[in-house]
Amino acid sequence: MDEGSELSLTIAQIVQRLKGSHLHSQIERQAKECLHQPEIKLESLKEDVRSFLKTSGWERQLQNAVYRELHVQLPPSHPAAPPEHLKEPLAYMRKAQASWEKRVLKSLNSMSTELGVPLARMRPAAEQKELSNKWNEMGTDEPDLTSVRPVYAPKDFLEVLISLRNPNHDGSEDVGVRSHWGLIQVPLNVRDIPQLRQAYSELNLTSGQLGIDDHAHIHPDMFENEYVQIGKKVVLEQDSAAAQQYSRQGCPTGLRADLWALILNSTNQPQDVMYYEQLTAGVIQHDLLVDNLIYKDVKLTASNDDYYFVFEDFLYQVLLCFSRDTAVLEHFKYNSATPPKSFIQGKGEDEESAVVYPPNGVIPFHGFSMYVAPLCFLYNEPSKLYSVFREMYSRYFFRLHSISSSPSGVVSLCLQFERLLQTHLPQLFYHLRQIEAQPLRIAFKWMVRAFSGYLSSDQLLLLWDRILGYDSLEVVAVLAAAVFAFRAENLMEVTSLASAEAVLADLSTLKVMPLIQIFLFATAI
Amino acid sequence: MSSSSSDVLLPVDSSIKPPVFLHLGDTEPLSGVCVLDVTLPFGKTVNVEEISFKNHYTASVSMRLLRTGPPSQWVTAVRDLPLMENPHTEGGSQDYCCIHRTQDPEKEVSDWLSDLTLADQHTDLEGLPPPQSVSSSLQQMFALTEVMMQSNETTASIGRFHVDGCYDINLLSLL
Numbered sequence: 095m096d097e098g099s100e101l102s103l104t105i106a107q108i109v110q111r112l113k114g115s116h117l118h119s120q121i122e123r124q125a126k127e128c129l130h131q132p133e134i135k136l137e138s139l140k141e142d143v144r145s146f147l148k149t150s151g152w153e154r155q156l157q158n159a160v161y162r163e164l165h166v167q168l169p170p171s172h173p174a175a176p177p178e179h180l181k182e183p184l185a186y187m188r189k190a191q192a193s194w195e196k197r198v199l200k201s202l203n204s205m206s207t208e209l210g211v212p213l214a215r216m217r218p219a220a221e222q223k224e225l226s227n228k229w230n231e232m233g234t235d236e237p238d239l240t241s242v243r244p245v246y247a248p249k250d251f252l253e254v255l256i257s258l259r260n261p262n263h264d265g266s267e268d269v270g271v272r273s274h275w276g277l278i279q280v281p282l283n284v285r286d287i288p289q290l291r292q293a294y295s296e297l298n299l300t301s302g303q304l305g306i307d308d309h310a311h312i313h314p315d316m317f318e319n320e321y322v323q324i325g326k327k328v329v330l331e332q333d334s335a336a337a338q339q340y341s342r343q344g345c346p347t348g349l350r351a352d353l354w355a356l357i358l359n360s361t362n363q364p365q366d367v368m369y370y371e372q373l374t375a376g377v378i379q380h381d382l383l384v385d386n387l388i389y390k391d392v393k394l395t396a397s398n399d400d401y402y403f404v405f406e407d408f409l410y411q412v413l414l415c416f417s418r419d420t421a422v423l424e425h426f427k428y429n430s431a432t433p434p435k436s437f438i439q440g441k442g443e444d445e446e447s448a449v450v451y452p453p454n455g456v457i458p459f460h461g462f463s464m465y466v467a468p469l470c471f472l473y474n475e476p477s478k479l480y481s482v483f484r485e486m487y488s489r490y491f492f493r494l495h496s497i498s499s500s501p502s503g504v505v506s507l508c509l510q511f512e513r514l515l516q517t518h519l520p521q522l523f524y525h526l527r528q529i530e531a532q533p534l535r536i537a538f539k540w541m542v543r544a545f546s547g548y549l550s551s552d553q554l555l556l557l558w559d560r561i562l563g564y565d566s567l568e569v570v571a572v573l574a575a576a577v578f579a580f581r582a583e584n585l586m587e588v589t590s591l592a593s594a595e596a597v598l599a600d601l602s603t604l605k606v607m608p609l610i611q612i613f614l615f616a617t618a619i
Numbered sequence: 620m621s622s623s624s625s626d627v628l629l630p631v632d633s634s635i636k637p638p639v640f641l642h643l644g645d646t647e648p649l650s651g652v653c654v655l656d657v658t659l660p661f662g663k664t665v666n667v668e669e670i671s672f673k674n675h676y677t678a679s680v681s682m683r684l685l686r687t688g689p690p691s692q693w694v695t696a697v698r699d700l701p702l703m704e705n706p707h708t709e710g711g712s713q714d715y716c717c718i719h720r721t722q723d724p725e726k727e728v729s730d731w732l733s734d735l736t737l738a739d740q741h742t743d744l745e746g747l748p749p750p751q752s753v754s755s756s757l758q759q760m761f762a763l764t765e766v767m768m769q770s771n772e773t774t775a776s777i778g779r780f781h782v783d784g785c786y787d788i789n790l791l792s793l794l
Contacts, residue, residue, distance in 0.1 A: 172715030174671055183713050196793055203790040214786045260709070262676045283708035372778065380786050420780050436788040443792075451788060453780030499709055 100170045108163045116365050117159050121152050151332065158334040162359035165489060165565065168428055182430035182498045186261055187505075191430050191497040194254050198457055199434050201245050206383055209241055213383045213436065213451055222378050229374065232414075233406040239393065242386045244460035248542045251459075251495065252277075252535070255505055258497070275523060276512035277534045282499055284510035286517060290572065290614055294564065296342040297607075298615050304344025305556040305607030318346075325349045334359055342563035344556055344607070351472040357562045358485040362478040370477035374411070376418035376453070384452045388413045392463045401551045405470035409463050412480050416487075422454035425488040430498035431455075456492075461539075464546040465491045468554050490567055494542050507541050507571040508534055514575035518617050522582050531591040536598055537574040544570050548601045557606050573606055576613035580604070620657070620670050631665055634658045653677075669719045678706035682718065 112118055125143050128134055128150075134142040147153045168180050182188050206213050217225065228234070256277045263281065285293065297303065302317035312318075321343065328340045329352045337356040345353045355361075377385075392409045396402040402409075416422070426433055433455025441447035466483050473479035493503045500506065515523045515533055526533050540548050544567065545557055560569045577598065578585065584597045621628040636656040643650050659665055670682075682697040697718060703711040780786065 172671065172717055174673075175715040179713075179715065184709060185713060199791045199793055203793075206790060213788055213790065216784075216786065262712070281708050283705055283710050369778075376780070380781070418780060420778055435792045436790065437792065438782050438785055439787045439789055441782075447782060449780060449782060449786065449788060451791060 103170055104167065107167065108160055111163055112156075112159055115159070116363075117155060121147065121156065124150070124152055154332055158332070158356070158359045161334045166425070166428060177427075181426070181428060184260075184499050187258070187497050187499055188430065190254065190258055192432070194251070194497060195432065195434070198245055202383070202434075202457060205242070205245070211383055211386075215381050217379060217381050221381075225378050229378075229411070231407055232410040233392075233397075236389050236393065237386060239386060239390045242390045244390060244394075245387060245457055247460040248539050249535075251504075251542070252538045255497065255508060258505065275516050275527065276509070277532050278505065278509040278512055280499075280505065280509070282501075282506050282509050284501070284506055284513055284571075285568070286513065287614060287617060287619060290568070294342075294569070294572075294614060296563075297560070297611055299611060302343060303607050303611065304346065304559070305553070305605065306611065308344075322346045322349070325353065329353060329356065332356065338563055338565065340563075341559045345559045347552075350555065350559070354472065354562060355478070355482055358482055358489070360478070360481040360485050362475065362481060366481055367477045370415065370480050373415035373418050373480075377414045380418075382417060382452055384417055384457060385414055387458050388417070388463065391458055391460060395461055395547060396463045396467045399467070399547055402464075402467040402470065402547075405467060408470050408476065408479065409466055411476055412466050412483055413458065413463060415480055416484065417452040417454055417456070417458075419454045419484065420450070422456060422484065422488065423450060425492060426455060429492050429496055430500075430503075431492070431496040456487075459495060461543050461547070464543045468546055468551055468558065471551060471555070489565075490561060491544065493567060494544065502567040504542065507567060508538065510568065510571040511537055511541065511574045514572070514613075515578055518575075518613075518619075519579055519582060522578065522585060525586055526594060529589055529591065529594070531588070531594040533578060535591070536595055537578070540577075540601070541570050541574055545573065545601075545606075549604060549606060550602050553604065553606045560610075569610065572613060573610055576609040577601065577604065579613055579617075580609055621668050628668055631667065632660050667720060669717050671715065671717045674702050674712060674714050674716050676703070676712045678703045680718075 125147065128143060128146045131146070134146065144153075147156075171180055178188060182191065202213075205211075225232075256279070258278070258280050260280050263279075291298070295301075302321060304318075304321070307317040308314070325340060325346050326349065328336050329349055334356050337353045341353060341357060388410065392406060392413070396409055397406050423433060433450045434452075434457065435448055436451045437443050438447040438449065465487060466479075469479055469483050469486070473482060490502065493500055494507075495504065497503075497505060512523075512534055523533065544561065545554055549557065557569065557573060561567055581597055585594060588594045588597060620631040620633050634657070636658075639654045639656075641650045641652045641654060642648070659667075679699045679701045680697065681695060681699055683693050683695050686692050686694060700718065701711075702714070702716055
């Protein structure tokens with residue numbers, strides 16, 4: 095397809111997506127209402143209305159909405175390519191994802207059967223009332239969770255990734271030096287340090303960074319004061335693209351909430367608040383088995399975390415609503431995963447009685463609540479917190495627990511981590527492999543959670559600034575390699591997996607930006 | 620393969636021989652080159668618009684055409700068109716591809732193009748799209764957006780996950 099028709103198609107797709115959106119009707123209404131204004135002249139109607147929409151900020155909102163669509167739009171494809179090819183072009187990855195999903199569904203079905211708890215049930219009126227009354231303190235009254243176990247843990251998922259094989263790959267040669275060093279055996283294209291230096295040029299040693307140049311012993315006039323002023327301007331302009339670019343060097347604490355909301359085009363208008371309230375109504379009406387998974391997960395992870403235990407109630411609210419949100423189903427267009435399906439009892443198996451379970455198609459796993467926890471520091475209004483989380487999940491976090499060939503997908507991140515270590519710390523990699531402490535076995539749990547719960551919260555937010563700024567999870571793989579590089583000396587002395595784990599058990603004192611900067615820009619190549 | 624008559628693309632009945640892998644000399648090793656012979660229907664003149672195929676780990680493709688004589692002559696229509704960015708990594712390995720009649724190779728024009736006897740079918744050699752195709756894509760774009768405006772479909776989701784209030788479901792379907 096040539097560039098001209100690609101562009102036409104992209105434009106048509108975006109127009110289709112925005113049509114019928116609330117923004118569309120708002121702009122239409124504004125355009126109609128502005129006709130009363132004296133400066134709108136009949137002879138130059140079109141230009142005058144356009145100019146009104148521009149000065150009143152509506153054009154900027156439209157620009158932000160278009161920018162958001164560009165983030166999630168599928169690249170243009172051949173007309174013969176079926177939808178599953180668009181979700182994931184490699185057949186063997188689709189197959190692996192489908193078989194992993196089947197395992198997870200079987201596990202959930204068994205749990206339902208063994209516990210004698212239905213996948214979903216309507217709450218009786220009294221129970222609905224009770225839940226509604228204690229909506230803000232759900233943490234105080236948890237159901238009996240002793241027999242609920244997480245459907246899977248990251249290490250189960252890692253085993254599946256390790257077993258991925260490209261059927262076209264000729265494995266008949268003897269063990270090659272490079273291919274069998276690490277655990278990931280699929281030849282995805284991942285970037286090495288020279289390429290990363292170009293892509294992440296704003297992180298280089300000569301650029302100011304929040305997380306480095308805002309340190310107490312550096313005078314704020316050197317960088318911080320001016321940078322914050324620029325940030326304030328960006329927020330005032332309400333420009334998504336500018337906010338994203340700005341975020342690459344970090345977001346000032348006081349501006350981060352607004353900047354992230356801008357980048358994600360996450361609004362908190364009355365209709366968003368109403369939508370959130372509809373979701374809470376969905377929680378109150380129906381009880382889902384996955385709710386137990388959420389309770390259990392929050393109890394096991396966030397509630398035990400020094401930084402996040404105070405947000406326990408928020409986490410229940412957000413995650414229970416998230417499970418009921420059918421708008422999340424949109425992201426399956428570009429996610430290699432498929433939402434689980436079931437049928438209404440007693441109605442046979444035809445399409446009219448087919449439903450998705452849970453309503454948002456996402457089955458939470460052990461650690462899932464850690465995707466939400468850090469956001470609680472930024473947003474204290476539940477509907478706003480929810481809106482930001484949903485967008486972050488739909489753009490980034492879903493890639494951390496599905497099998498795909500995407501450069502931001504967990505398989506690529508794992509391979510990139512291994513390759514970076516192999517290339518730049520070969521002695522360390524060799525040593526760890528010799529003592530049967532494959533580095534990925536340690537780093538995987540960090541990457542699946544995008545380091546949430548492993549770093550101190552202020553450092554984590556600085557890392558997530560860059561995920562948003564560069565619209566990619568690559569920086570997570572880079573940080574993982576940088577952590578190993580930082581602790582290389584200690585790691586060279588250990589003689590077992592357990593001691594290697596111990597060296598890397600506590601990351602709470604690490605400063606992420608210096609580590610990333612040194613690894614990318616001060617490593618000798 | 621599709622041909623055009625007026626504005627409609629029709630599939631062309633072509634017979635494709637099994638692929639032949641070329642060897643260096645008489646025995647192994649494989650050269651990494653494979654040849655596919657495609658025969659167009661005999662006795663008919665066909666105006667080929669595009670050739671569509673699904674890739675399976677081919678790094679690049681060249682296309683040669685045997686012009687019927689006299690004298691019959693092999694000409695190269697497409698040389699080393701990359702299908703995979705890097706032959707050692709997965710990018711593009713299983714993609715759906717299309718070689719269009721007017722497609723220009725992305726690399727700079729080289730001498731061999733002047734040998735092409737099909738050259739009269741290529742409308743330009745400078746890398747700029749011809750004005751007709753630009754204006755036709757713009758027209759396409761306006762037409763598409765017009766259709767979008769007129770249709771009453773909206774992409775706003777309804778939001779209900781149950782069927783008439785009921786969400787009592789069977790165990791998850793494993794199909």
